[in-house]
Amino acid sequence: MTRRRLPEWFVLLLPAIVVIAAVVLIPLIFSLYSSFTPYKLTRPSTLWRWVGTYNYEKILTDAKFWAAFGRTVLFLTVVLNLELLLGLGIALLMNRVTWGQRTLRTILMFPMMFSPILVGFQFKFIFNDNIGLVNNVLQSLGSDAALPWLVDGRLAMFSIMFAEIWMSTSVFAILILAGLFAMPRDPLEAAKVDGCTPWQTFRHITLPFLMPFIYIAMTIRSLDVARAYDIVQIMTGGGPARRTELLWTLMSRTGYVDARMGLANAMGYVSILLSILFTIYFFRKLSAARAEIGMAG
Template sequence: MKNWKPSAPTLLLMPAIIVLAAVVIVPLALSFYSSFTPFRLTRPETFYVFVGFRNYANLLSNWDFWIAFGRTVLLLTVALNLEMLLGLGLAMLVEKATRGQRLLRTLMMFPMMFSPILVGFQFKFMFNDNIGLVNNALQSLGLASDAIPWLIDGRLAFIAITTAEVWSSTSVFAILILAGLLAMPKEPIEAARVDGCTPWQTFRYVTLPFVMPFAYIAMTIRSLDVARAYDIVKIMTDGGPAGRTELLWTLVARTSYSDARMGLANAMAYFSILLSILFTVYFFRKLAAARNQIGAEW
């Protein structure tokens, strides 16, 4: 080490590397190691007991974990499709605007500026069965005679959480798809009109294939967010009622802090990372296919 003389770039990067290792790499290594131990927060000595893959094997027979896993996949699928459709429609409306387009783009970004905790509190109030805006509006319009228990019934609570997720993140799809629409050349659309294509055919075979790569980028970003959804669910329902809205990361938090079973919780966390990886790989492949299609047709 005495004869080792680091280069100037290495010396300049060394502080960042040390901070990165202390803040990211070391905690990840410790949490990964603890997933192979029966570590409990109330018994620190269990951190040094190595049990191999026992925690991961226990997950295979943990019914609560697989229900939370399936519910997370369901939320991810429903939320991404709704955000895609609403974002596409919103982007096309803004792109057609002849005046005030910059103002519309700014307003379109507002929902994604709110923190998930604030969104959770906002929608928890809106879906309150006694004083919530949703029930008051439905009763005022005569669409409901009694208050609807949005956050008490399991299925309705899941719908409320999905609504909050879609409202807060549809702008991600809208912004990226709008960027694709603004970058799209006009010649193919004009050629389709000259050939007698209807507006639907022009959208289906010209516009949509061009903007799909932008949509897949948004899907990749949002799949990582939804797969580790926690804040909104924690604030609105805390996984209730009776665990009917328990997702992967709310279950991980409950296992680690409420039950103090940190080793098992870390095993759940690393297992659930596979969900994020699978969706990321899937959307990257779809993105590559869409780009190849555009390159071949355009």
């Protein structure tokens, strides 16, 4: 009698399959399942009550959810674009530095080394309306206004965007700088010989070369920013009056404070669409940009 043996490739992959199943697949299936139940953390029995698409219907008709969704898209768009512009500017300037560039590169990365929670606390203090740094500076310059930085809708969004940009612009700068280092010199020299202006050189040679790097940075940061939570939670908690409510502050409150994990998971699945859409968009753009500089394939 011969024993049936599992194929070798399967046995070799088994540890990886088990690990991935345990840490990714099972939680994923579990959370997807629970999004079809009224699962409350404090009432474990609710996990076994199937309510079909009730949670999804509730979300789709919930103005507060869509307001948070829209705000997240706005936050994402503004933050990504500003980070790109600033990062590009910093990278171009850094590229011209000939002495001490390594030290500068290290200093540039300092903000990324802080925990986002601490960055949140730091800016919460800086923008505090009563004892904050910004208002104190304004008052010592003669203004008697106590600007409600974290209360006024626009100012509060500005404040959290400022904190987010402060912390992560260097991601763009570093990736774009890597692109600048990898750039061949010949086209630039040819452009010089042909009499291109610096702007023309930048627009038609440097920028197309950098685009693949920019889109990679965009993809990474879009996923990062779309799940912005820590800074926002610390600085405003999504308030006041939901003026700075983003998807993740809403979801965490629903899941962990209200204990409505089923509903929170459903929100998670709907909002994942946002990340998927952004990722697909940037990957397409990435392929197009690579094709343009002859790197397609």
